[in-house]
Amino acid sequence: MDFTINAEQRAVMDLARNLALKHSPTPVVSWSDAGKFAWDFVRELAEHGLTGIDLPESVGGQGQTLLDSVLVIEAIGAVAPHLADAIHITNFGAVRQIAAFAETETLAGVLREILAGTALPSIAMTEPEVGSAVSHLRTAARIERDRVVVNGQKIFNTNGPVATHYVVWARFGPAPQEVGAVVVPADAPGFSRGADERFISGEPHCALHFDEVELPADYVLLRTDGIRRMISIFNIERIGNAARSLALGELALALAQEHMTQRITGGKPLSAHQGLRWKIADMRTRLDAARLLIYRAALDLDGNGAPRASNVAIAKLTANEAGFAAADASLQIFGGSGYSSGSAIDYIWRRTRGWQIAGGSLEVLRNRIADEMFKGRVPALWG
Known part of the structure; x- marks a missing residue:
């Protein structure tokens, strides 16, 4: 297995590092900065082809390798640790789930917005009485004709207070194979956020409440075998x-x-x-x-x-x-x-x-x- 970093990869790492230093010349991260999402930085990453680095070009990615994504997040995190959130969100987190399973034009549009740095997704998986044990989720989704309805609660969602979309892991039925996911926009009727909270690192999170949230079925990411x-x-x-x-x-x-x-x-x-x-x-x-x-x-x-x-x-x-x-x-x-x-x-x-x-x-x-x-x-x- 070849672990050698080639000249092109080093150039991309240098580009990413220099962009990070421009936005954050010191590694000190204030409590205020830790609680903010760097929208300006993520949009600049998009302009330089540093979002969706190893996602296929067919879905709007750059078509590189997973190692390339690792090298970029490593380069940024080693000089401006909080700005690596922008790379994480556009290359490693909820974006991967949307890119892997989106089959509708609606979800393809959400993915394009994320990769352009104009939308911010968050994974909504952990629940108050369940933790992250996905086989015991209580949040439920049901299909009614051409609509999907979501009910439940999630906690510990990084960037929860400012995210524009949530990949909500939900149960479509009682069987283990009936766990799936729905992408819920933050402006969906019936969706609300709890009070803003902070992890001890300063990252914002909040509870998410889904009260008969009704959306077009196009927002369903997975219905079975999730x-x-x-x-x-x-x-x-x-x-x-x-x-x-x-x-x-x-x-x-x-x-x-x-x-x-x-x-x-x-x-x-x-x-x-x-x-x-x-x-x-x-x-x-x-x-x-x-x-x-x-x-x-x-x-x-x-x-x-x-x-x-x-x-x-x-x-x-x-x-x-x-x-x-x-x-x-x-x-x-x-x-x-x-x-x-x-x-x-x-x-x-x-x-x-x-x-x-x-x-x-x-x-x-x-x-x-x-x-x-x-x-x-x-x-x-x-x-």
């Missing part, structure tokens, strides 16, 4: 998550290295202290290992062009832990200034902690890896 079909696409979301963790870890490492060369204690720089040098060595080793596993997951695709679930689980687990370990070690190296609110490390630490929950917790990933190892020998705990 769990199996959507989870395969969700693995791409997990690769994006892993790449974000890697990028944040790289930024934390770079900041720690710079600080260690400049900070003088006892007449010598911190970089001369063996104990701190070991922390840097551990960070470098873990991040390099995570990068190779992410690239493997992005390159080793199955016969349907999707990443293999076991590779993705291993990559995300390793990257989530490596990114947070780098952030935590960097905070320790910075001491009081690292523990101060408003520092670059403050945001990196908070955000890497969140990636260990979002998109599949570390515990879920370990179950998935073990299931693969014991396949055919014991019952699976995670599909």
Whole structure:
């Protein structure tokens, strides 16, 4: 397997990095900035062909590879961590589900708006009493002639307060294979948002309420077999998550290295202290290992062009832990200034902690890896 980054890929990474630095010249992310979606930045990404990077040209994408998308989100996240949200949303999240299963002109139009940077989708999956256990969803959808009606509630939707469309995972019937999805516009009658809330990283979220939301049936994304079909696409979301963790870890490492060369204690720089040098060595080793596993997951695709679930689980687990370990070690190296609110490390630490929950917790990933190892020998705990 060839992990070499070619000249064209490096040029695209440089383009993405420079665009990010233009919009955010410092890695410090204020509480205010963390709660805003960078509409100007996402539209500029669209103008430079950095949305839908590995989606087929037939649906409005750029026709590149999944690794190309990973390289771009990594490049942006390592210099302007909050701006990587724009790449994530237009290359890894709900957009993938819409692109994979949209069969109507209505949904094709929604996809075009997302890739143009004029619409913002969010995955509406988690529920108050169910969590993210999609096989137990209570949100229901029913077909009435040429309409679909949705009832239920969702929580923990990143960008929920400002999203323009929601990919709502819903149950069309009692059987497990009757879980599907409906794309609900934010202006749909019967839809409402709860109070604005924040994750500890500053990202906005809110509860979503669907009270007899009635839409043309053209907004139905999937009616049957949604769990199996959507989870395969969700693995791409997990690769994006892993790449974000890697990028944040790289930024934390770079900041720690710079600080260690400049900070003088006892007449010598911190970089001369063996104990701190070991922390840097551990960070470098873990991040390099995570990068190779992410690239493997992005390159080793199955016969349907999707990443293999076991590779993705291993990559995300390793990257989530490596990114947070780098952030935590960097905070320790910075001491009081690292523990101060408003520092670059403050945001990196908070955000890497969140990636260990979002998109599949570390515990879920370990179950998935073990299931693969014991396949055919014991019952699976995670599909």
